[in-house]
Amino acid sequence: MSKARVLIVTADEFEDTELICPMNRLLEEGCTVDVASLAKGMVTGKKGYKVEVDLTVEELAKDPSEIYDLLLLPGGKAPAKLRQNNRVLEIARSFDRVDKPIAAICHGPQILISAGLLKGKRATSYSSVAPELKEADALYEDTEVVVDGKYVFSRHPQDIPAFSREIMRQIEALT
Amino acid sequence: MSKARVLIVTADEFEDTELICPMNRLLEEGCTVDVASLAKGMVTGKKGYKVEVDLTVEELAKDPSEIYDLLLLPGGKAPAKLRQNNRVLEIARSFDRVDKPIAAICHGPQILISAGLLKGKRATSYSSVAPELKEADALYEDTEVVVDGKYVFSRHPQDIPAFSREIMRQIEALT
Numbered sequence: 001m002s003k004a005r006v007l008i009v010t011a012d013e014f015e016d017t018e019l020i021c022p023m024n025r026l027l028e029e030g031c032t033v034d035v036a037s038l039a040k041g042m043v044t045g046k047k048g049y050k051v052e053v054d055l056t057v058e059e060l061a062k063d064p065s066e067i068y069d070l071l072l073l074p075g076g077k078a079p080a081k082l083r084q085n086n087r088v089l090e091i092a093r094s095f096d097r098v099d100k101p102i103a104a105i106c107h108g109p110q111i112l113i114s115a116g117l118l119k120g121k122r123a124t125s126y127s128s129v130a131p132e133l134k135e136a137d138a139l140y141e142d143t144e145v146v147v148d149g150k151y152v153f154s155r156h157p158q159d160i161p162a163f164s165r166e167i168m169r170q171i172e173a174l175t
Numbered sequence: 176m177s178k179a180r181v182l183i184v185t186a187d188e189f190e191d192t193e194l195i196c197p198m199n200r201l202l203e204e205g206c207t208v209d210v211a212s213l214a215k216g217m218v219t220g221k222k223g224y225k226v227e228v229d230l231t232v233e234e235l236a237k238d239p240s241e242i243y244d245l246l247l248l249p250g251g252k253a254p255a256k257l258r259q260n261n262r263v264l265e266i267a268r269s270f271d272r273v274d275k276p277i278a279a280i281c282h283g284p285q286i287l288i289s290a291g292l293l294k295g296k297r298a299t300s301y302s303s304v305a306p307e308l309k310e311a312d313a314l315y316e317d318t319e320v321v322v323d324g325k326y327v328f329s330r331h332p333q334d335i336p337a338f339s340r341e342i343m344r345q346i347e348a349l350t
Contacts, residue, residue: 016222019198027204027336028343047191047222156220161202 004171005032007068009057010087010109015076016045017157018105022072023051023085025164030170034068038085046076057087065094069168069174075106075126075156083114092117095150101170103152105163109133112151122148124155179346180205184232184263184286186212189237191220191252192332193280197247198226202338206346209243211235213260221251232262240269244341244349250281250301250331258289267292270325276345278327280338284308287326296321299330 006026010019010030019035026033034054037043042050061067071092073079082088095102104112109125110132112118118138124146125133133140145162146153152170154163181201185194194210201208209229212218236242237265246267248254257263267290270277279287284300285307287293293313299321300308308315320337321328327345329338 017192017199017224018197020192021199024192024196024335024339025200028200028340047224049192049222160199164199165203 003030003032004069004174005034005067006070006072007064008033008035008061008072008074008089009037009082009091010035010043010051010074010076011037011078011081012044013077014043014045014051014074015106015157016047016049018076018108019045019051019074020049021160022074022103022167025168026171029168030042031173036091038081043078057091058083060087060091063094063125064091065098065100068095068100070101070103070170071095072167073102073104073108073111075108077102077107079107080171083111089115094148099150101150101152101167101174103163103167103170105154105159106156109138109153113138121147121151124153126156135137177203179244179349180242181206181208181245181247181346182235182239182266183208183210183247183249184212184257184266185210185218185226185249185251185254186253187219189218189220189249190281190332191222191224192335193251193283194220194226194249195224196335197249197278197339197342200343201346204343204346208301209268213256217240218253232266233261235262235266238269239266242273243270243275244300245276245278246266246270247260248277248279248283248286250279250283251281254282254285258286263284264290274325276325276327276347276349278338278342280329280334281331284313284328288313296326297321298326299328301331
């Protein structure tokens, strides 16, 4: 399903390659990718790359999982801000509720912890997030990619090849 | 041919995503990727990403096209330095001589101009390199990706999805 629609939720200080490489990979495949953030304009990564915001989280449909096929949560310092926003947490829950894929890397899983979605799930994250994952009763694994049902997790930028491979498998599995 | 071997030739001040995104894409597919540069250690991109150098251009086999299936030349300021190195130009000629794929983006084609390989070829590059391409009797096209035989060219980071798509087509076409 190469015409899949993907939603990226991010903010300033995202980890540049964790957003840009999977986004390029999805565009290569012909997917539509929308970037949502807390405000319009551009978001700027930790290394200085700028990415255009397509719409704010407030502008998104109430149930974005009705429109999008996969939710992608890059890491960096963005998730620490995003997890404090109730609308962002509702977006994540919208995908979980209908069992649509959610892919989170590095600090991205922090949003899923705050949304209360990881209890009992196998997961990974940036090493400093591991204690939080365990406290949230997730089953932490220190490996390049963890797939639990429709959830895909990776640890850091070096894992992007494995992370993208599993994202593309989720895309191919869409009906 | 997912076990293809790819050679990236670069140096400090490479354009970070033009190296990292295609490299991640190739690793996702199971390819082996070696990074060659002018000296051992790490190369640092314009935005600060560091990539490990696997071997120097002097350490490479005389005809690297006997070992590698595709040559990838990212952009940034690296090609301006690399084009002054005769060994780098010989590496490019080695792939051309046996008609193996060469993919160059942004300022990467500068190396191919100095190697005298682009006369009569359809090509693209970063806009500021276009006059040089034309002087070298290449047929410049202002489009996201140009494929002429085994050559793949793109203009800038926004073209990476199309650039990677055509690199993967070259990899798939390897016998």
